[in-house]
Amino acid sequence: MTGIATRTSLGAAAVALFAAAANLRPAIAAVSPLVDRIRADLDLSATGAALLTTIPTLAMGVCAPLGAYVGRRFGLHRGVLFGLVIIAVATAARLAGASTWLQLSSAAIVGAGIAIAQTLLPAVVKTRFAARAGLVTGIYTAGLGLGGAVAAGVSAPLADLLASWPGALASWAVLAVAGMVMWSSAKRSLGLAEVAALAGPTTRGLPWRSGLAWRITVLSAVNSALYYCELAWVVPLLHSDGGHSAAASGIMLTVMISIQVVAMLAVPVLLGENRDKRAGLAVTMTLTAAGFLGLAVAPDTATWVWILALGVGHGGLFTLVLTMPVVVSRDPGEAGRISAMAFFVGYGSAALAPVLVGALRDGTGDFQLAFACWVRSAC
Numbered sequence: 223m224t225g226i227a228t229r230t231s232l233g234a235a236a237v238a239l240f241a242a243a244a245n246l247r248p249a250i251a252a253v254s255p256l257v258d259r260i261r262a263d264l265d266l267s268a269t270g271a272a273l274l275t276t277i278p279t280l281a282m283g284v285c286a287p288l289g290a291y292v293g294r295r296f297g298l299h300r301g302v303l304f305g306l307v308i309i310a311v312a313t314a315a316r317l318a319g320a321s322t323w324l325q326l327s328s329a330a331i332v333g334a335g336i337a338i339a340q341t342l343l344p345a346v347v348k349t350r351f352a353a354r355a356g357l358v359t360g361i362y363t364a365g366l367g368l369g370g371a372v373a374a375g376v377s378a379p380l381a382d383l384l385a386s387w388p389g390a391l392a393s394w395a396v397l398a399v400a401g402m403v404m405w406s407s408a409k410r411s412l413g414l415a416e417v418a419a420l421a422g423p424t425t426r427g428l429p430w431r432s433g434l435a436w437r438i439t440v441l442s443a444v445n446s447a448l449y450y451c452e453l454a455w456v457v458p459l460l461h462s463d464g465g466h467s468a469a470a471s472g473i474m475l476t477v478m479i480s481i482q483v484v485a486m487l488a489v490p491v492l493l494g495e496n497r498d499k500r501a502g503l504a505v506t507m508t509l510t511a512a513g514f515l516g517l518a519v520a521p522d523t524a525t526w527v528w529i530l531a532l533g534v535g536h537g538g539l540f541t542l543v544l545t546m547p548v549v550v551s552r553d554p555g556e557a558g559r560i561s562a563m564a565f566f567v568g569y570g571s572a573a574l575a576p577v578l579v580g581a582l583r584d585g586t587g588d589f590q591l592a593f594a595c596w597v598r599s600a601c
Contacts, residue, residue, distance in 0.1 A: 230411075231410075231411045231413075232350075232351075232411075234408050234411035235350055235351075235408055235411040235412045235413070236351075236358060236361050237404070237408070238404050238405050238407070238408030238411065238412060239343065239346065239347075239358065239361065239362045239365070239412075240361055240362055240364070240365035241365065241400070241401045241404040241405065242302055242306060242339060242343070242362070242365070242401050242404075242405050243343065243362040243363065243364075243365035243366040243369070244365040244366065244368060244369035244397065244401060245306055245309055245339070245369060245394075245397055245398045245401045246309075246336050246339060246340055246366050246369065247366055247367070247369045247370035247373065247453075248313075248369045248370065248372070248373035248394040248397060249278065249309065249312075249313050249329070249332040249336075249373075249391070249394055250275055250278055250279070250329075250332075250370070250450070250453060251369070251370035251371075251373040251374045251377075251453050251479075252373040252374070252377040252390065252391050252394055253274045253275060253391070253453075253454070254275075254374060254453050254454055254455075254456070254457050254458075254475065255374055255375075255377050255378040255457060255468075255472045255475070256377055256378060256381055256387045256390060256391070257271050257274075257454075257457070257458065258458075258468070259381065259387045260274065260325075260387060263320045263387070264320060264321075264322045264325070266322070267580075267584060268458075268580040268581075268583045268584050269577055269580040269581050269584055270580075271580065272454055272455075272576040272577045272579065272580035273326060273329075273577065274325060274326065274329055275450055275453060275454040275576040276450075276573045276574065276575075276576050276577045277326055277329045277330050277333065277573075278329040278330060278332050278333030278336065279333065279446065279450050279569055279572055279573040279576070280330075280333065280569070280570060280573035281329075281330045281331070281332075281333025281334050281336075281337065282333045282334075282336050282337040282340065282565060282569040282573075283337070283565060283566050283567065283568065283569030283570030283571070283572070283573060284337075284566070284570060285333065285334040285337035285338065286337050286340075286341050286561075286562045286563075286565035286566040286569065287428070287562055287566055288334070288337065288338060289301070289305070289337050289338040289339070289340070289341030289342055289562065289565075290341055290428075290558055290559065290562040292304055292305075292338050292342070293341070293342045293345060293558060298342050298345055298346050298349065298554075299405075299409055299412060301338060301339075301342045302338075302339045302342050302343065302346065302405060303402060303405055303406060304338060305335045305336065305337070305338030305339030305340075305342070306335070306339055306398055306401050306402045306405060307335070307402060308331060308332075308334060308335030308338065309332055309335035309336060309339070309395075309398045310395045310398035310399050310402065311331075311395075312328045312329075312331035312332040312334075312335060313328070313332055313391070313392060313394050313395040313398060314392050314395035315328045315331075315392070316328045316388050316391040316392040317388055317389055317391075317392035318388070319388060320387075320388055325388075325391075337565065337569075340561075340565065341558065341561050341562050341565055342558065343362060343561075344359075344544070344547045344548050344557045344558065344560075344561040345554040345555070345557050345558035345561070346412070346554075347359055347362070347548050347557075348548050348551060348553065348554040348557040348558075349554045350412060350413060352548075355545060355548040355549060356490035356493065356494070356541075356545050356549070357490050357491065359490065359541060359544050359545040359548060360486050360487045360488075360489065360490035360491070360541045360545075361487065363486040363540055363541045363544055364483045364484075364486040364487045364541075366486075366540075367479055367482045367483040367486050367537065367540070368479075368480075368483045369397070370453065370479050371476050371479035371480050371482075371483060372476075373394060374453070374457075374472065374475050374476050374479060375472065375473070375475075375476030377390050377391070378390075378468075378469075378472055380393060428559055428562060428563045428566075429556075429559055429560060429563060430563070432560075434550060435560050435563055435564070438543075438546045438547060438550070438560060438564050439563055439564045439567045439568055440568075441503075441543045441546065441564075441568075442543055442564035442565065442567075442568030442569075443567065443568035443569075443571040443572055444572075445536075445539060445540060445543040445568075446568050446569050446571075446572035446575075447571065447572040447574075447575035448510060448514070448536060448575075449536065449540065449572075450572055450573075450575055450576050451575050451576055451579050452475075452478070452532065452536070453475075454576040454579070454580075455576065455579050455580075455583070456471075456474075456475050456478070456517070457471045457472055457474075457475050458471075458583075459517060459521055460474055460475075460517075460521060460525065463521045463522070464517075464521035464522045464525060465522050466522075466525070474525065474526075474529055477529060477533070478529045478532055478533045479533070480533070481529070481530060481533025481534060481537060482532075482533050482534075482536055482537030482540065483537065484533075484537065485533060485534045485535075485536075485537025485538045485541075486537045486538070486540060486541045487541075488538075489502060489506070489537070489538035489541055489542065490541055490542075490545065493542075499542050499545065499546065499549070502538065502542050503539065503542055505535075505538070506534075506535045506536070506538040506539035506542060507535070507539060508535070509531045509532075509534055509535025509536075509538075510531070510532060510535035510536045510539055511535075512528075512531045512535070513528045513529070513530075513531035513532030513533075513535055513536070514528075514532070516528030516531065517532075546560075547560040547561045547564065
């Protein structure tokens, strides 16, 4: 009976981790399928519209050390819950109206909430699932990807149903509330309360002198830049350069992210729990680069091949990058410090990527140069 109870407890903890992670992307992913409506109502250029993705991404980087402080001060369980509360409130605030200032401010606060929760999750994995870090990281990364996929696919029809894109954006607060409830309900199964204050990451002594930490940080920056470019610009590229309808382009993005979710779970299973991830990183980076190159030079030809390559490649890459702080660290505190550094520098750098793509799109009239640039980054 004890073994069954232990497995049940671990399962409940993994489900709670999945539910929390599912709230780390919808507020951002929901913008892409609505970008044309937002641009028209707010009178924004492509560069200006990219700020709705760039600002929360920048906030995720800037506020990553805040997440480390929250974890140390209040514990891992309450720290993640606090991040989910911020996401819920800031997302709901988007209902207030079609105001550029309001939407950008809400996006920034959402990014802060994501930063707090996301910075603490690797420490949660290290504390509760150290022996199965790769698999469990794949589970919560799949939750992260699935949340983005659903938001990308549902937001446009939801905006039609509500006759309001602010209402569609704000509706994702419901998912955040559900995540809060599930995370709170699993407090006993997660078993973090009695060790969180000691195991939580600290804001002091981020590993600035560690070459390994910097390599993980660079990987995180590239991974995040590619991801947010996908969320912000794959649909507009397929629509304008590829000649696909807006609805078909949105479906393709949803399929791509759905494939990523499967890859997020499959790759750690295939690689096992070994510490050496270099072969997996090489293969997934190559596939990701091939997908970006295909969309850059032939968005209207073999489109599903490029979607498949990006789905498998970047889904696997995403999990491997997020696994690294857990795999290389000695304890939850070190995992949190490496994660805080990677998110602080990585997301701060990645925040510029959607704006750069938007600026190149404004300057050249298409996405070819912008997406070709990211092929080199992926390699």
